[in-house]
Amino acid sequence: MAAQSVIGAPAEEVESFRLRARAWLAEHMPRLPEGVDNYHLMRDDEFGVRARELQRTLYDAGFAGICFPREYGGLGLSREHQQAFSRESAAYEMPVLFNVPTLSILAPTILDFGTEEQKRRHIPAILRGEEMWVQFLSEPSGGSDLAGLVTRATRDGDVFVLNGSKIWSSGAFRSDYALCLARTDWHAPKHRGLTMFIVKIHQPGIEVQQIRMVNGWNEFCQEFFDDVAIPAEDVLGQVNDGWTVASRLLIHERDAVGGASRYTSGLGAAGERSGSATGLDHLARATGRTSDPTVRQLVAEDRVHERVAQQLVRRVTTGIASGYFPPPAGAIPRLFAATANERHRDMALEIVGRGAAAWTEGDPVGEVSVEYLFRQGGSLGGGSNEMQRNIISERVLGMPREYAADKDKPFDEVRHNAAPSRVR
């Protein structure tokens, strides 16, 4: 089927695009070493240097931003083109570090709300691998109640002056820009006094501190803002209407984490586990348990979840597009991915058995138990499972909203958690 490109010229057929991509990948992209996936490589690419180079290579060859509009450096092609490219690229090194959040969450939000100038400044730079982005949303005082944040931005002539702290921002130390939600009006009810800002991360007044995680990584960061001057032209959307921007960002985030985004490139974004180094089929082989009936059941159950996750994404995206589901139904694949991931971690632990307690350094079997420690990561990041369940029950099933003590009250009269403190 011929897709229609943004500027109206008939686009390349998916099949011909696939074949062209196949040939190009074989000639220009480095092959993944046996038994290693891109997510493993990512760990060794601490500063994203390799990812930036690879992203640039894709861009120069005309394979970056497949679903992004052509006027901002993308290809303006369909989801099917992107899927075809992702499948073809499975055996190669890919800049997956750019997928979440840069390409799938922040770039689409900028496309939705950015001025022409903002879009031209940032989207092509992102696609060229020059800008990596993060989200500055959660704060030490709370993440689920995002609209209750207390970082402040005060207008002073042509600039806003930012003070406060953000936390859990993944990969901020290696990134260039952030979308930062801050409070600009303390007398308005909580949703109506927020503004979204484009913030350059490495600049005077911003201190970025890495936080060590249970698996030993230092992905998490906390930022401290000390009178940071943000030019007024870096407001994304309208002043005091940041909640509208944030809500849209959260939809992109849900799609990204749930596997429904069309802006990610390369495999492994959503639930594609089997075949990879930590796939349960691989573990069953590595532990010599392929004929154990219990293990066979677990491997198959994981495969079932992998397939159903993909089918569910298709159902929900089609249903939202046709109006059968309201947009918040994006929470459904998001919650599916998180709960399937929890189950995956449990099953992996079960398969490796005693091997979870001790292993030879570098053995993927051992990594399973370390990943088990991070089991809840996928159920918290991008809005916790509890928040997704609130969304599904209230905004898909229409059940009564939870009682909110801060509803319609000026924010400065609402009780909230203490201002930022340092987590060490």
Next chain:
Amino acid sequence: MDLERSDDQELFRETTRKFLESTAPVSTVRQWSEKEAAGYPVDWWRRGAELGWTSLLVGEADGGGSVSGNGLADLALVAEEMGRLVSPGPLLMTNVVAAALSEAGTAEQRAAVLPGLVGGETVATWCLAEPGRPACGGEAVALEAARQGDRFVLSGVKGPVEAAAEAGHLLVTALVDGRPTQFVVPASTPGVTVVPLQGIDLARRIADVHLDGVTLGPEHLLGEVGDAAAQVERQLQVVVALQCAMMAGAVDEMFTRTVEYAFDRYSFGRALASYQALKHRFADMKLWLEAIHATTTGAVRSVGAREERAAELVSVAKSYVGTNATVILQDCVQLHGGIGVTWDHDLHLYLRRVVQERSLFGTPEEHRERIAAGMGL
């Protein structure tokens, strides 16, 4: 239900739904289950056949034809609607036999059997399972048809078989010289005895079929001797995809009714639907329900289009739907409170339907084993 269905399919679905709602609401299904031998009046089935229930998997040359070009996808809409009202009738069994005959039958066989099935005057069933054996996978069938000149003699037990007592034709899967072979057997053939079992589903009848020196000629063979493996796999895929659609309809209906109940039922001065503990359970159920629809649609499309990956996708669906349909329904029982475990409430009819479909033609566990084998483990 497939969200990408066509207008024609929607019209077809709507027609079946209206027919079922007006002729066989659940209260009627209950009455029929007590007074009708087969669980439904014969004339009712014939009227359903007029709507297309029995012709979608049959070739046009034999009086069949699909609505959308993918007859299985069309039939899945009927199965889902029938699940919604826990309807009686041998929908899956009659269709799988009709499809097999249409694909592999001789001109004489098709002429002898298909008009009756398509017209709804007779029904048929598939005898695959055998007591004590898994229903899917290589070891499903052990019944040997002994050669006797150019004839075959069958002795053994097939079962459980749905709709065996009402069926005019039995499609029997057996082995000849150890290799899968199928026979189309008139139910009146000497040596065939139907022994009723106590079935879990009140609306449908289930039995063992005893074969005692049943002697068949080459005219009873469906396809070549020893060459039925692919056809059996195809039949299994068709039945399992339809089972999932039927379970999806049953669970969807009861979930919808339980959500309504949660809005209407008050406790401590608030609707049940206002308690977060319960809202979160409803959210989980909604998640599983949509996943059930998604994977059923995936399997139906793939089997209908005869894709190579259909073998896996159908087992993925059966594993997921079979496991989660009962989980949802039992949670619906819990959220209804005491009324949920009474005979008068409809919940148990749905649970019965889902337990039957979950258990026949491969349990979720057996289908997971099939998936593992398919992954090369």
